[in-house]
Amino acid sequence: MQHEFHLTGSWSGARKGSGKIKAGNLEAEVSIPSSMNGSGVGTNPDEMLVGSAATCYIITLGLMLERNKLPVKDLKINSTGTVSEEGGLHFDKILHFPHIHLKSEATDADVTKAKELARDAEQACMISKALQGNVTISVSSKISVAEE
Numbered sequence: 001m002q003h004e005f006h007l008t009g010s011w012s013g014a015r016k017g018s019g020k021i022k023a024g025n026l027e028a029e030v031s032i033p034s035s036m037n038g039s040g041v042g043t044n045p046d047e048m049l050v051g052s053a054a055t056c057y058i059i060t061l062g063l064m065l066e067r068n069k070l071p072v073k074d075l076k077i078n079s080t081g082t083v084s085e086e087g088g089l090h091f092d093k094i095l096h097f098p099h100i101h102l103k104s105e106a107t108d109a110d111v112t113k114a115k116e117l118a119r120d121a122e123q124a125c126m127i128s129k130a131l132q133g134n135v136t137i138s139v140s141s142k143i144s145v146a147e148e
Contacts, residue, residue: 018042046091050081053094053127053137061098061121068117070110071103073146093136096122100141104148114143 009030011019018031018041032038033046043051058077065072076099084092098121100114118141122128128137 013039046081046083049091050079050094053081053125053131054079054096056125056127057096057121057139058098060125061100061118064117064121064124065100065114068113070100070114070117071106073101073103075100091135093138094131096137096139098139098141100143102143102145104146106145111143111145115141118143 005023007021007023009019009021011017011030015032015037016039018029018039020042021028021030028048029042030044030048031041033044034040038044054077057079058075062072062075065075078097080095080097082092082094084090098118100118102110102114106114119139122137122139131137
């Protein structure tokens with residue numbers, strides 16, 4: 001089975017220009033970031049790539065935690081993407097900082113398993129797989145247990 005995703009878009013102007021995209025439930029204005037001498041209107045491909053990688057990672061991790069029946073209270077993520085100009089403009093790395101907050105009944109084994117799954121989710125995420133060999137992706141997880 002294959003799944004197709006379609007995007008339509010438009011662009012007006014050059015470096016300081018802007019455009020619009022629509023893909024399913026996603027609708028956004030787009031431009032070159034102001035930090036790269038663009039107009040900084042709406043979002044940009046760099047933010048969208050970090051967003052795509054982080055979204056895929058957190059969904060994958062959530063599914064893995066559920067499949068392993070870990071007592072998750074909540075799951076949050078911060079992610080950072082770095083674009084480098086060395087050797088030509090390119091996306092260099094993405095760092096994910098997931099925080100898995102387990103319920104008070106979590107055992108030491110649950111904490112250990114959560115750490116393992118936080119690491120493994122990056123390898124299982126299809127966006128990470130698509131970027132593999134081009135963008136370094138790393139994970140620095142935090143696991144906490146709620147107090148009773």
